[in-house]
Amino acid sequence: xxxxxxxxxxxxxxxxxxxxxxxxxSDIAPHYLIHGKLQPPQSATTCIERGALLAxxxxxxxQKLTLLxxxxxxxxxxxxxxxxxxxxxxxxxxxxxxxxxxxxxxRFFSYLIAAVRSVCPAFDxxxxxQRREDESLDAAIAVFIAGLARLSRxxxxxxxxxxxxxxxxxxRAVDGLLLQSPASxxxxxxxxxxxxxxxxxxxxxxxxxTLAAVDLNFDPAAIVQLGEQLCHRTLTSDEVNGIxxxxxxxxxxxxxxxxxxxxxxxxIGDFNGSHYxxxxxxxxxxLQEQAPHLREFLIASSVVDRxxxxxxxxLLGKAHSQSLLEQLERSQLFIxxxxxxxxxxxxxxxxxxxxxxxxxxxxxxxxxxxxxxxxWYAEHQLYDEALQHAFAATNDEWRLELxxxxxxxxxxAGETIAVIHWASKLPHNVILGHxxxxxxxxxxxxxxxxxxxxxxxxxxVEGNVSTQxxxxxxxxxxxxxxxxxxxxxxxxIGISSPEALRDRGADSFLIGTLxxxxxxxxxxxxxxDKAWRLAMRARDTFDSISLYSLGYAEAxxxxxxxxxxxxxxxxxxxERMFAMVRGGHRTPAWVNAANALAYMRxxxxxxxxxxxxxxxxxxxxxxxxxxxxxxTAYVTLSRVKAINGRHHEAFQLLDYLHSMLESGSHxxxxxxxxxxxxxxxxxxxxxxxxxxxxLEFGLQRRARSGEWRRSRTYDEAWExxxxxxxxxxxxxxxxxxxxxILLVLRDSAHEVGFVYREAPLEAALACCYWxxxxxxxxxxxxxxxxxxxxxxxxxxxxxxxxxxxIQVISAALASGRLHTPLPTHYFGKFENVFxxxxxxxxxxxxxxxLPLEPxxxxxxxxxxxxxxxxxxxxISARSQIxxxxxxxxxxxxxxxxxxxxxxxxxxxxxxxxLIE
Numbered sequence: 001x002x003x004x005x006x007x008x009x010x011x012x013x014x015x016x017x018x019x020x021x022x023x024x025x026s027d028i029a030p031h032y033l034i035h036g037k038l039q040p041p042q043s044a045t046t047c048i049e050r051g052a053l054l055a056x057x058x059x060x061x062x063q064k065l066t067l068l069x070x071x072x073x074x075x076x077x078x079x080x081x082x083x084x085x086x087x088x089x090x091x092x093x094x095x096x097x098x099x100x101x102x103x104x105x106x107r108f109f110s111y112l113i114a115a116v117r118s119v120c121p122a123f124d125x126x127x128x129x130q131r132r133e134d135e136s137l138d139a140a141i142a143v144f145i146a147g148l149a150r151l152s153r154x155x156x157x158x159x160x161x162x163x164x165x166x167x168x169x170x171x172r173a174v175d176g177l178l179l180q181s182p183a184s185x186x187x188x189x190x191x192x193x194x195x196x197x198x199x200x201x202x203x204x205x206x207x208x209x210t211l212a213a214v215d216l217n218f219d220p221a222a223i224v225q226l227g228e229q230l231c232h233r234t235l236t237s238d239e240v241n242g243i244x245x246x247x248x249x250x251x252x253x254x255x256x257x258x259x260x261x262x263x264x265x266x267x268i269g270d271f272n273g274s275h276y277x278x279x280x281x282x283x284x285x286x287l288q289e290q291a292p293h294l295r296e297f298l299i300a301s302s303v304v305d306r307x308x309x310x311x312x313x314x315l316l317g318k319a320h321s322q323s324l325l326e327q328l329e330r331s332q333l334f335i336x337x338x339x340x341x342x343x344x345x346x347x348x349x350x351x352x353x354x355x356x357x358x359x360x361x362x363x364x365x366x367x368x369x370x371x372x373x374x375x376w377y378a379e380h381q382l383y384d385e386a387l388q389h390a391f392a393a394t395n396d397e398w399r400l401e402l403x404x405x406x407x408x409x410x411x412x413a414g415e416t417i418a419v420i421h422w423a424s425k426l427p428h429n430v431i432l433g434h435x436x437x438x439x440x441x442x443x444x445x446x447x448x449x450x451x452x453x454x455x456x457x458x459x460x461v462e463g464n465v466s467t468q469x470x471x472x473x474x475x476x477x478x479x480x481x482x483x484x485x486x487x488x489x490x491x492x493i494g495i496s497s498p499e500a501l502r503d504r505g506a507d508s509f510l511i512g513t514l515x516x517x518x519x520x521x522x523x524x525x526x527x528x529d530k531a532w533r534l535a536m537r538a539r540d541t542f543d544s545i546s547l548y549s550l551g552y553a554e555a556x557x558x559x560x561x562x563x564x565x566x567x568x569x570x571x572x573x574x575e576r577m578f579a580m581v582r583g584g585h586r587t588p589a590w591v592n593a594a595n596a597l598a599y600m601r602x603x604x605x606x607x608x609x610x611x612x613x614x615x616x617x618x619x620x621x622x623x624x625x626x627x628x629x630x631x632t633a634y635v636t637l638s639r640v641k642a643i644n645g646r647h648h649e650a651f652q653l654l655d656y657l658h659s660m661l662e663s664g665s666h667x668x669x670x671x672x673x674x675x676x677x678x679x680x681x682x683x684x685x686x687x688x689x690x691x692x693x694x695l696e697f698g699l700q701r702r703a704r705s706g707e708w709r710r711s712r713t714y715d716e717a718w719e720x721x722x723x724x725x726x727x728x729x730x731x732x733x734x735x736x737x738x739x740x741i742l743l744v745l746r747d748s749a750h751e752v753g754f755v756y757r758e759a760p761l762e763a764a765l766a767c768c769y770w771x772x773x774x775x776x777x778x779x780x781x782x783x784x785x786x787x788x789x790x791x792x793x794x795x796x797x798x799x800x801x802x803x804x805x806i807q808v809i810s811a812a813l814a815s816g817r818l819h820t821p822l823p824t825h826y827f828g829k830f831e832n833v834f835x836x837x838x839x840x841x842x843x844x845x846x847x848x849x850l851p852l853e854p855x856x857x858x859x860x861x862x863x864x865x866x867x868x869x870x871x872x873x874x875i876s877a878r879s880q881i882x883x884x885x886x887x888x889x890x891x892x893x894x895x896x897x898x899x900x901x902x903x904x905x906x907x908x909x910x911x912x913x914l915i916e
Contacts, residue, residue, distance in 0.1 A: 037097045040095050054079075064178070079216065080188065092153055092154065092155045102164065103167040105136070105169060109140050116148070148181055154186065157186070178199070178202070226255065227239075231258055252281065272349075274354065314373070335347055371395050373385075387399075400437070403422060406422065414552075414587070416448045420441065472506070481498070481514050482517060516552055519553070519560075526752035531557075536553075547580060555596055578593040602640060603796050611637065618637065631669040634653050635673075658677075671697075687731060699721060714749050719749065726764060737898060738768050766778045766779075770807065779818075787819075791820060791821075806834060866905060
């Protein structure tokens with residue numbers, strides 16, 4: 001409420017006394033007021049123009065309050081000085097720099113009145129006199145607000161270094177001024193840690209703008225600009241990035257780094273919080289200003305990279321760390337919250353280095369703090385952090401205990417790279433001397449395909465009697481068997497019943513892992529039923545031990561179901577796998593399940609879901625992922641992108657997968673890449689590039705050697721290469737050769753019961769017959785293929801491997817020649833496939849095939865001479881070329897026509913209408 005004045009002589013006397021008090025400061029030190037507290041400092045010559053920030057300050061003119069809250073050295077005052085210099089000509093800006101002595105109300109209001117009067121000389125306000133302090137303060141606020149209301153122009157009031165205003169009564173006064181001042185008054189408050197003002201109403205009314213440390217920090221462009229001023233040269237990008245990483249753009253830190261670089265002959269070098277100038281600045285301006293208990297808290301908590309109240313309590317043996325963290329945050333003491341709940345915090349990089357420099361010389365205390373941090377992290381299952389601090393402590397017993405616990409958990413979670421990384425930090429003799437760590441380490445080497453290292457470590461164990469005894473003969477047998485089954489894929493492990501080793505103290509996890517590896521080997525040897533039974537035994541072993549390995553065993557069983565044509569069982573198993581890990585962290589178990597589900601979604605023609613899962617899985621695949629997982633993810637996503645018309649992206653994925661597979665012995669997956677590339681290029685009618693891919697993988701050479709003309713035991717690499725080459729032959733209308741290859745491949749897959757590959761081979765044969773005009777044979781292949789699918793119909797993969805299949809199915813349906821009735825939902829599921837089918841028109845009689853590669857004019861001349869019945873000598877004489885050159889041309893002709901005799905070459909050339 002405004003103070004009411006009377007016209008009595010006494011009141012007039014009091015009023016004169018109060019007016020005199022309001023001018024007291026100006027009368028005592030007018031020069032200081034003008035050039036000190038009531039004027040912003042002049043900008044330094046090395047000041048950087050902050051155009052974007054100045055624009056934000058200008059834009060805030062519509063708002064009542066602007067807050068600049070940032071640590072010391074963030075350039076708050078400099079920024080405001082720049083803005084004042086640019087704005088004071090057009091705006092009335094009243095500036096007041098506060099200090100500790102301004103916590104006395106009369107002094108504070110005297111300076112505040114003088115600040116406003118310096119830009120509005122007509123400002124009429126005074127300090128009323130009251131007997132009680134609270135009455136005096138309320139009256140002062142009221143009189144000051146009334147004076148502001150009488151001003152004829154808008155005024156901006158800047159209060160700099162507001163953190164020095166610590167008296168509760170004055171904090172309340174500032175609150176009152178903000179809430180009650182007229183709409184024409186704009187306030188800018190700047191400080192390291194601002195008082196607890198009540199600003200919620202201003203925030204709700206959109207009358208508050210805040211600039212924090214992150215807004216004031218220098219970006220790389222500003223660092224370059226300042227570097228030109230201080231170092232007199234243009235900094236390199238590496239230097240700029242180095243300064244930005246170490247300082248995080250903190251203005252004072254950037255300037256100190258550049259000044260140090262300017263004085264050093266070696267350039268920027270290593271600049272951190274222990275640098276002399278930084279340590280002196282932070283020590284005198286920050287650390288020494290804190291109370292002893294806060295200094296102790298800052299230094300001790302710096303041992304960790306990030307902190308929470310519970311962790312700090314464990315480090316310091318305190319129970320009120322949360323309040324200290326919040327106090328540090330309010331005080332802008334280089335601490336940043338890492339979440340919106342104020343749970344996790346971290347220190348600024350330079351400040352963290354500075355604090356840690358105080359711990360480096362007290363090795364005993366540093367070790368104790370690291371051990372406390374390690375135990376806290378371990379209790380909360382943050383194992384990487386726990387081990388990091390355990391290795392920094394000096395308690396060897398705790399370090400080994402923790403490492404054994406962590407590596408065991410990691411191995412069971414499929415994190416073999418983490419096991420090797422942390423175990424390798426120990427001296428090798430220490431690994432060998434600790435049975436638990438040694439067992440897990442060797443198993444991880446094997447599962448990560450580092451076979452040579454695993455074998456060497458096993459030999460070292462067997463060469464030391466005490467180490468061998470500690471590890472145990474049962475574990476040695478298991479590890480040797482795991483190495484054998486993964487390294488040579490023979491399937492012979494020398495252990496008829498791994499489960500029997502459990503009675504001899506063997507680890508159940510290793511037993512289950514061996515069973516799973518053996519199951520996968522049986523899968524590769526086309527013993528699908530045995531693979532399925534081994535996977536089921538492994539699954540029972542892993543139950544409640546390892547979710548990752550349980551999923552791995554399920555994946556092998558899924559592949560066995562798929563191989564035998566039971567796609568329904570495979571899909572159900574895949575759904576169960578993903579349900580076990582759905583909603584959890586993106587662990588290796590999740591990656592395996594999501595990858596399997598992505599493939600199954602593709603086969604079900606649920607392409608959007610498949611693409612979404614693949615896109616999420618790909619970045620999570622790493623060196624510890626199986627080749628099967630990696631190949632499945634890339635091929636699945638490539639097929640989906642091709643279906644959606646993004647052929648270039650699809651080919652890029654295959655190219656990348658190709659480059660990854662070339663460095664190892666991965667013939668089966670390379671063969672799949674080859675076939676995928678050929679089909680993708682043929683779908684774009686790019687016959688020339690498809691031929692180039694076939695040439696790159698040596699398919700023509702293999703065909704000439706008769707590799708796919710002779711029956712043999714089924715091998716997936718052999719079949720994939722052959723089916724890819726057959727697709728190329730069909731495109732070139734060389735139907736007889738393609739059919740001969742596909743028949744051999746199909747019969748081989750049929751003999752081992754590999755239904756998963758037999759079905760698409762039947763589909764490819766149906767397409768081959770269809771294009772050659774043999775409609776009845778095409779329908780026969782179609783019906784055999786559908787019979788293999790147990791009444792569920794072809795999956796999406798079959799349509800993509802044999803695109804013409806849709807024409808054959810449509811024709812069979814139209815003529816009533818489809819023997820297997822399709823489920824009612826089948827056409828709805830594959831509506832996008834059937835909608836692309838052309839009207840059913842039986843193919844015309846077979847057209848002449850095209851050569852594998854185009855013949856040159858010289859080679860066609862050789863063919864014409866050959867057709868005349870001339871010998872090689874006669875051809876050489878007639879064409880006037882050397883005999884050896886003539887033979888070389890004829891050899892190329894035979895290769896391109898895919899024939900081996902002169903008669904065959906003449907017949908093929910006439911069929912292709914290359915000669916009359």
